[in-house]
Amino acid sequence: xxxxxxxxxxxxxxxxxxxxxxxxxxxxxxxxxxxxxxxxxxxxxxxxxxxxxxxxxxxxxxxxxxxxxxxxxxxxxxxxxxxxxxxxxxxxxxxxxxxxxxxxxxxxxxxxxx
Amino acid sequence: xxxxxxxxxxxxxxxxxxxxxxxxxxxxxxxxxxxxxxxxxxxxxxxxxxxxxxxxxxxxxxxxxxxxxxxxxxxxxxxxxxxxxxxxxxxxxxxxxxxxxxxxxxxxxxxx
Numbered sequence: 618x619x620x621x622x623x624x625x626x627x628x629x630x631x632x633x634x635x636x637x638x639x640x641x642x643x644x645x646x647x648x649x650x651x652x653x654x655x656x657x658x659x660x661x662x663x664x665x666x667x668x669x670x671x672x673x674x675x676x677x678x679x680x681x682x683x684x685x686x687x688x689x690x691x692x693x694x695x696x697x698x699x700x701x702x703x704x705x706x707x708x709x710x711x712x713x714x715x716x717x718x719x720x721x722x723x724x725x726x727x728x729x730x731x
Numbered sequence: 732x733x734x735x736x737x738x739x740x741x742x743x744x745x746x747x748x749x750x751x752x753x754x755x756x757x758x759x760x761x762x763x764x765x766x767x768x769x770x771x772x773x774x775x776x777x778x779x780x781x782x783x784x785x786x787x788x789x790x791x792x793x794x795x796x797x798x799x800x801x802x803x804x805x806x807x808x809x810x811x812x813x814x815x816x817x818x819x820x821x822x823x824x825x826x827x828x829x830x831x832x833x834x835x836x837x838x839x840x841x842x843x
Contacts, residue, residue, distance in 0.1 A: 618769050619774065619776075650830075659818060659820070659833055659836055660775065660836070661829060664828060664834065672829050673829035673830040675830055683815075707774065707775070715765045715828060715829070715831055716763055716824040716827060716828055716829055716830065716831060717780075717782070719817075720777065720799070722774035722775050723774060724773075724774055
């Protein structure tokens with residue numbers, strides 16, 4: 618157990634819908650990262666927040682957005698869902714925001730868009 | 732640029748043999764190279780990392796080597812065991828201080 622929690626574990630929804638994925642970082646960690654893992658694209662970095670502020674952006678679609686709240690938990694919002702958005706979404710956390718910081722991954726949320 | 736190539740995509744070895752996975756990167760500014768292990772149905776976990784000021788780092792049966800001139804780094808697992816079976820990902824930051832680009836992964840199978 619890494620100490621990072623994610624809810625829900627599984628999510629099944631329909632195309633066009635909107636969902637929210639939630640992540641709670643390890644106690645004391647200020648950075649939160651979101652990744653998308655699919656069979657054909659591997660592990661793709663989406664976005665990073667540090668202490669409430671966006672720190673880095675990756676291949677995140679405009680239909681996706683995220684935020685980090687004052688209590689440091691983070692939410693990833695996915696809207697206008699498409700079949701291709703079906704994937705495993707991981708959240709990770711680290712103490713600070715530098716790339717050399719060890720990232721601890723949560724168990725992931727498996728999203729299935731039908 | 733952000734581009735890391737990982738080979739092979741699958742690797743099958745006999746228990747006790749060694750396994751080597753190689754990653755090639757393009758950005759000479761990259762200075763940190765972690766390796767993550769992801770067991771089936773589990774989360775990725777950092778197993779070893781290396782910084783650009785050293786050429787090799789070992790931790791028991793695993794080691795990572797870095798060739799900055801050729802821009803590649805490799806994961807070496809010796810005396811493989813069935814529990815080493817997993818997908819292994821390399822990563823590198825390119826010129827970024829904040830984000831990692833991951834390789835496509837290598838599925839390692841250790842046969843008893």
